[in-house]
Amino acid sequence: MNRIDAKFNELRERNESAFIPFITAGDPSLDATRKLIVEFYRKGSDMIELGVPYSDPIADGPVIQSSYYRALSGGVKLSDILELVRDVRKKTEIPIVSMISQSILFKNGCDNFVKSAVKAGFDGATIPDLPVEEAEEIMEAGKKEGFKIICFIAPTTTSHRMELIVKKSQGFLYYISVVGITGVRSELSAGITENIQNIKKLTNLPVALGFGISTPEQARMAGKVADGVIVGSAIMREIEKYSSQGDDVLVDKVGKFVGKLVNSTKNRN
Amino acid sequence: MLTTIVKDTRLKEKTCKQFLPDKSGHFGKYGGKFVPETLMPALEQLEKEYLKAKEDPKFNEELKYYLEQYVGRPSPLYYAKRLTEKLSGAKIYLKREDLNHTGAHKINNTMGQVLLAIRMGKERIIAETGAGQHGVATATAAAMFGMSCDVYMGEEDIRRQSLNVFKMKLLGTNVIPVKTGSRTLKDATNEALRDWMSSVMNTHYIIGSVVGPHPYPMMVRDFQIVIGQEVKEQMQKAEGQLPDYIIACVGGGSNAIGVFYPFIEDEDVKLIGVEAGGLGFDVGQHAASLSRGEKGILHGSLSYVLQDDDGQTSQVHSISAGLDYPGVGPEHSYLKDTGRAEYVSVTDDEAVDAFNLCTRLEGIIPALEASHAIAYTVKFAPTIDKDKIIVINISGSGDKDSFEVAKKMGIEL
Numbered sequence: 007m008n009r010i011d012a013k014f015n016e017l018r019e020r021n022e023s024a025f026i027p028f029i030t031a032g033d034p035s036l037d038a039t040r041k042l043i044v045e046f047y048r049k050g051s052d053m054i055e056l057g058v059p060y061s062d063p064i065a066d067g068p069v070i071q072s073s074y075y076r077a078l079s080g081g082v083k084l085s086d087i088l089e090l091v092r093d094v095r096k097k098t099e100i101p102i103v104s105m106i107s108q109s110i111l112f113k114n115g116c117d118n119f120v121k122s123a124v125k126a127g128f129d130g131a132t133i134p135d136l137p138v139e140e141a142e143e144i145m146e147a148g149k150k151e152g153f154k155i156i157c158f159i160a161p162t163t164t165s166h167r168m169e170l171i172v173k174k175s176q177g178f179l180y181y182i183s184v185v186g187i188t189g190v191r192s193e194l195s196a197g198i199t200e201n202i203q204n205i206k207k208l209t210n211l212p213v214a215l216g217f218g219i220s221t222p223e224q225a226r227m228a229g230k231v232a233d234g235v236i237v238g239s240a241i242m243r244e245i246e247k248y249s250s251q252g253d254d255v256l257v258d259k260v261g262k263f264v265g266k267l268v269n270s271t272k273n274r275n
Numbered sequence: 276m277l278t279t280i281v282k283d284t285r286l287k288e289k290t291c292k293q294f295l296p297d298k299s300g301h302f303g304k305y306g307g308k309f310v311p312e313t314l315m316p317a318l319e320q321l322e323k324e325y326l327k328a329k330e331d332p333k334f335n336e337e338l339k340y341y342l343e344q345y346v347g348r349p350s351p352l353y354y355a356k357r358l359t360e361k362l363s364g365a366k367i368y369l370k371r372e373d374l375n376h377t378g379a380h381k382i383n384n385t386m387g388q389v390l391l392a393i394r395m396g397k398e399r400i401i402a403e404t405g406a407g408q409h410g411v412a413t414a415t416a417a418a419m420f421g422m423s424c425d426v427y428m429g430e431e432d433i434r435r436q437s438l439n440v441f442k443m444k445l446l447g448t449n450v451i452p453v454k455t456g457s458r459t460l461k462d463a464t465n466e467a468l469r470d471w472m473s474s475v476m477n478t479h480y481i482i483g484s485v486v487g488p489h490p491y492p493m494m495v496r497d498f499q500i501v502i503g504q505e506v507k508e509q510m511q512k513a514e515g516q517l518p519d520y521i522i523a524c525v526g527g528g529s530n531a532i533g534v535f536y537p538f539i540e541d542e543d544v545k546l547i548g549v550e551a552g553g554l555g556f557d558v559g560q561h562a563a564s565l566s567r568g569e570k571g572i573l574h575g576s577l578s579y580v581l582q583d584d585d586g587q588t589s590q591v592h593s594i595s596a597g598l599d600y601p602g603v604g605p606e607h608s609y610l611k612d613t614g615r616a617e618y619v620s621v622t623d624d625e626a627v628d629a630f631n632l633c634t635r636l637e638g639i640i641p642a643l644e645a646s647h648a649i650a651y652t653v654k655f656a657p658t659i660d661k662d663k664i665i666v667i668n669i670s671g672s673g674d675k676d677s678f679e680v681a682k683k684m685g686i687e688l
């Protein structure tokens with residue numbers, strides 16, 4: 007069974023939500039990313055969303071944009087990121103989902119990308135700039151290799167589109183908690199609970215919530231309503247804060263931050 | 276006399292058999308919608324409303340009214356006698372889009388889109404701009420209809436085009452400097468899209484060229500084809516025939532598609548798009564996406580793009596801010612692959628020389644963008660017969676470029 011399905015089955019039995027940290031590959035370095043992923047796993051994260059840096063990410067706010075920029079300035083290539091995951095796989099079986107722009111995916115070719123991603127140890131992908139209408143080819147390529155293409159639902163998604171998306175998405179659904187881009191926000195939007203319930207009426211797929219979740223308190227609230235909680239910008243902001251202090255300090259500090267989010271998501275405190 | 280948008284599209288459908296773009300917004304394999312889910316419902320709404328408006332005589336009449344009474348259409352098709360004599364080749368006509376209100380073709384599109392935004396009940400307008408011509412055209416339409424307007428502009432372009440920045444501010448538009456990436460048009464487009472991600476409920480995004488996700492490349496084209504429709508009628512009057520060549524500069528490709536489109540089925544009319552060759556063909560030195568790029572995705576559509584082998588967008592350069600863009604409209608990619616249009620490029624220096632030549636010989640100061648089309652004509656016209664006719668689309672006026680050209684000539688203003 008695909009690691010994503012296995013993980014959600016396991017969590018369902020424990021009646022727990024998944025905590026899914028997002029991290030940009032290669033910021034501040036590929037080595038640091040590798041250590042951070044392993045540390046996130048040790049702190050109880052259930053899955054990793056690994057961002058493939060892209061020069062023009064339209065769905066991302068300033069925090070993730072600048073992390074992408076730093077990674078690209080460091081010369082990170084897709085092949086390096088595959089290598090990184092291959093390395094991480096020596097240490098953990100945690101499900102790893104890539105977040106990758108369709109621009110990069112297209113350039114590499116769907117089949118080619120899926121094959122090399124699966125071989126490296128990726129379990130699936132979210133493609134923030136690829137609506138279901140254009141996703142046919144990558145979905146087919148994914149199905150052949152058991153590689154999950156996770157689709158997004160936004161607060162603006164109409165009911166007609168929602169039906170289309172839940173039919174296509176694999177592994178889980180990514181519910182975007184705000185109308186807008188990724189970033190740190192002080193409050194969770196109203197209406198999330200209701201929207202997630204509406205999705206649940208249409209599908210048995212787990213629903214993870216992301217975009218704008220940044221504090222343990224928000225993670226706790228999100229954990230109550232969703233099957234998974236994704237935190238990105240808040241973690242990347244911590245990484246930025248400690249990136250110049252050496253990998254040991256970085257891994258320790260950011261690891262602790264993630265540990266808190268894990269516990270909040272699972273309502274352990 | 277203006278022909279309505281409605282009529283021309285039907286013509287295309289009938290004679291071309293294949294109506295482009297198709298329902299999902301593809302021109303052959305190009306185009307499409309590559310945007311976050313958050314924006315998809317807005318694009319669906321926009322397409323629906325646009326298709327309705329396009330069939331609505333009231334909308335077409337209103338647009339026609341503003342194009343004639345406010346923009347000043349039709350713009351003249353002027354026989355450039357001295358330029359023709361100087362090059363001693365084909366007969367050269369200039370389509371004077373520089374004479375439109377606000378000094379460029381961009382306003383044809385912004386008038387259409389603002390009217391559409393009003394129909395959709397959106398209160399706020401956003402736009403990206405490179406040279407500032409689209410920004411000024413948007414700010415103008417917003418001022419005239421009393422709408423709130425924010426324009427994203429790269430810091431580098433704000434420097435190069437300070438006159439247009441000041442104009443936008445006078446018009447009551449908020450100009451937001453973009454400090455990311457290369458600080459030019461590409462980055463301004465990213466920021467405008469990000470703004471739209473959060474504001475899509477009450478905001479309409481007016482894209483300034485035939486780029487972006489469907490329905491933009493189709494809609495912006497339709498608003499610009501008035502250029503070519505007029506050329507057809509004016510040429511008939513002046514020469515009793517069609518032109519042999521139409522030459523236009525290509526940034527995103529809106530002025531070019533606007534003048535090309537009504538001639539697409541007239542296979543004897545050769546269509547030539549001129550891209551920014553900048554300082555040469557090393558990566559980062561030019562912006563010739565069609566001549567030098569590869570298939571890729573940028574800003575919501577599949578087209579020719581300048582990017583590296585990982586799919587990261589390359590740096591680009593052009594002396595002309597309006598051409599300084601690593602992508603191009605998907606329909607041009609289609610026209611290139613089918614061979615219906617040809618795409619070439621000229622360098623910064625050639626464009627500046629043409630700028631000076633046109634100014635001296637014709638008393639017309641062309642935009643640096645349009646100077647690219649003139650520069651190619653300077654090379655091309657002498658090689659063809661005197662009985663041939665070339666139309667150059669003068670997409671805009673060079674007023675905005677005075678500072679940049681002076682700098683290039685070592686003169687301080």
Ligand SMILES: Cc1ncc(COP(=O)(O)O)c(C=O)c1O
Binds near residue numbers: 597598
């Ligand atoms: C005068 C002028 N011409 C041409 C362009 C390039 O745009 P397009 O290729 O869409 O016509 C611009 C863009 O700013 C412009 O201002």
